[in-house]
Amino acid sequence: xxxxxxxxxxxxxxxxxxxxxxxxxxxxxxxxxxxxxxxxxxxxxxxxxxxxxxxxxxxxxxxxxxxxxxxxxxxxxxxxxxxxxxxxxxxxxxxxxxxxxxxxxxxxxxxxxxxxxxxxxxxxxxxxxxxxxxxxxxxxxxxxxxxxxxxxxxxxxxxxxxxxxxxxxxxxxxxxxxxxxxxxxxxxxxxxxxxxxxxxxxxxxxxxxxxxxxxxxxxxxxx
Amino acid sequence: xxxxxxxxxxxxxxxxxxxxxxxxxxxxxxxxxxxxxxxxxxxxxxxxxxxxxxxxxxxxxxxxxxxxxxxxxxxxxxxxxxxxxxxxxxxxxxxxxxxxxxxxxxxxxxxxxxxxxxxxxxxxxxxxxxxxxxxxxxxxxxxxxxxxxxxxxxxxxxxxxxxxxxxxxxxxxxxxxxxxxxxxxxxxxxxxxxxxxxxxxxxxxxxxxxxxxxxxxxxxxxxxxxxxxxxxxxxxxxxxxxxxxxxxxxxxxxxxxxxxxxxxxxxxxxxxxxxxxxxxxxxxxxxxxxx
Numbered sequence: 001x002x003x004x005x006x007x008x009x010x011x012x013x014x015x016x017x018x019x020x021x022x023x024x025x026x027x028x029x030x031x032x033x034x035x036x037x038x039x040x041x042x043x044x045x046x047x048x049x050x051x052x053x054x055x056x057x058x059x060x061x062x063x064x065x066x067x068x069x070x071x072x073x074x075x076x077x078x079x080x081x082x083x084x085x086x087x088x089x090x091x092x093x094x095x096x097x098x099x100x101x102x103x104x105x106x107x108x109x110x111x112x113x114x115x116x117x118x119x120x121x122x123x124x125x126x127x128x129x130x131x132x133x134x135x136x137x138x139x140x141x142x143x144x145x146x147x148x149x150x151x152x153x154x155x156x157x158x159x160x161x162x163x164x165x166x167x168x169x170x171x172x173x174x175x176x177x178x179x180x181x182x183x184x185x186x187x188x189x190x191x192x193x194x195x196x197x198x199x200x201x202x203x204x205x206x207x208x209x210x211x212x213x214x215x216x217x218x219x220x221x222x223x
Numbered sequence: 224x225x226x227x228x229x230x231x232x233x234x235x236x237x238x239x240x241x242x243x244x245x246x247x248x249x250x251x252x253x254x255x256x257x258x259x260x261x262x263x264x265x266x267x268x269x270x271x272x273x274x275x276x277x278x279x280x281x282x283x284x285x286x287x288x289x290x291x292x293x294x295x296x297x298x299x300x301x302x303x304x305x306x307x308x309x310x311x312x313x314x315x316x317x318x319x320x321x322x323x324x325x326x327x328x329x330x331x332x333x334x335x336x337x338x339x340x341x342x343x344x345x346x347x348x349x350x351x352x353x354x355x356x357x358x359x360x361x362x363x364x365x366x367x368x369x370x371x372x373x374x375x376x377x378x379x380x381x382x383x384x385x386x387x388x389x390x391x392x393x394x395x396x397x398x399x400x401x402x403x404x405x406x407x408x409x410x411x412x413x414x415x416x417x418x419x420x421x422x423x424x425x426x427x428x429x430x431x432x433x434x435x436x437x438x439x440x441x442x443x444x445x446x447x448x449x450x451x452x453x454x455x456x457x458x459x460x461x462x463x464x465x466x467x468x469x470x471x472x473x474x475x476x477x478x479x480x481x482x483x484x485x486x487x488x489x490x491x492x493x494x495x496x497x498x499x500x501x502x503x504x505x506x507x508x509x510x511x512x513x514x
Contacts, residue, residue: 154348155391
């Protein structure tokens with residue numbers, strides 16, 4: 001899940017100068033977190049209307065980041081054609097994808113913080129930094145790269161006080177890594193010397209694989 | 224005798240720490256260096272310590288080296304990616320800076336540029352490995368250098384370590400650290416336990432342990448250290464000595480000299496962090512019977 005929060009409303013007003021607005025929400029992460037699902041889109045519609053904006057329509061797309069055929073979206077939502085700006089209540093990824101498709105201004109209504117999830121009624125932030133080479137198994141399943149405030153791969157820094165991180169006073173990620181490795185009987189993993197991340201792996205060639213298997217076309221049609 | 228030669232000898236090592244200026248005026252830094260030059264084996268130059276922006280330690284070390292001082296340049300992983308770190312190291316070597324102390328570095332949120340992007344492209348173990356590569360004449364991608372470095376590299380540690388932190392310290396040695404500088408020691412019993420653990424491990428054979436010493440300035444100062452600096456624990460009896468003292472500054476020097484006397488029997492050297500009051504350093508060392 002991509003974790004986002006709503007921008008301050010007054011910030012939105014400063015940003016969106018156009019009078020005719022179409023609002024797009026997202027049925028996935030933003031809906032789950034109650035920052036961009038139908039109720040929030042309707043609330044946004046009312047607030048913007050009361051500020052004098054003309055809302056030409058609204059829609060909650062099932063997945064804003066992969067909207068499939070933009071022609072179909074336009075067909076189902078004639079209000080988009082009457083608007084001079086889209087206000088997108090999805091993560092930055094969704095807003096960016098729509099910017100590629102829409103021929104009018106696209107404004108993000110949310111600020112995206114991290115890739116995480118919800119687990120045992122708790123928000124689990126920064127679970128993955130999408131480094132392109134997942135090695136969490138070497139750390140008892142806890143990503144040192146994203147969970148440690150300094151992304152330290154070879155062990156903790158000296159900054160933790162009583163097991164609390166110097167940055168946010170959350171438990172030091174390395175305490176968690178140690179506990180998990182101990183539980184799994186893999187404490188010898190602490191001795192591994194980890195090389196720095198290879199950021200060139202983020203440029204990985206996934207497009208070629210997907211094209212080979214015709215997956216991009218299939219996803220486009222399914223949507 | 225160079226710092227490198229000293230740590231290969233059996234001599235008790237004394238280093239002290241100076242901060243580069245926040246600005247371009249280096250007169251204060253030069254004055255501080257002058258105050259301690261006869262009593263220390265090398266001067267550590269901090270790298271934007273506590274994430275507060277200051278002059279580059281490479282520039283500061285270069286200026287001091289040019290004037291004949293032996294420096295130990297601190298290098299954190301916080302602000303530079305692997306390209307910048309190597310570039311800085313090559314520059315440092317060319318400016319006759321021969322010793323490097325590697326650390327992760329306090330997070331930007333602790334300093335005066337909270338909005339800065341934390342870099343941490345490498346960690347301290349990886350940075351030590353990178354220095355070892357430069358010493359062998361290769362950059363981090365394996366390309367040959369036109370002129371290699373020959374740094375004497377060291378690392379830092381807290382004296383109270385959990386198992387993961389101890390494993391990391393061992394990795395620092397395996398990656399090329401020749402000396403270890405500890406966070407300020409106030410509790411010599413705990414430090415003895417640390418040294419027993421170090422001496423009990425083959426990894427640390429030949430590795431010099433330099434204990435940190437901070438002369439307390441006041442009871443408030445002791446309290447501040449306990450509350451704000453990770454890895455420092457000033458015991459209650461010292462706080463009460465500071466509380467009762469007629470001259471807290473002198474009491475702090477007294478405590479520091481007593482600590483140094485004890486540490487002399489436990490480890491290979493001391494690193495004195497007087498934090499801007501360098502005129503005290505020669506006195507403390509004299510009281511400890513070292514200089």
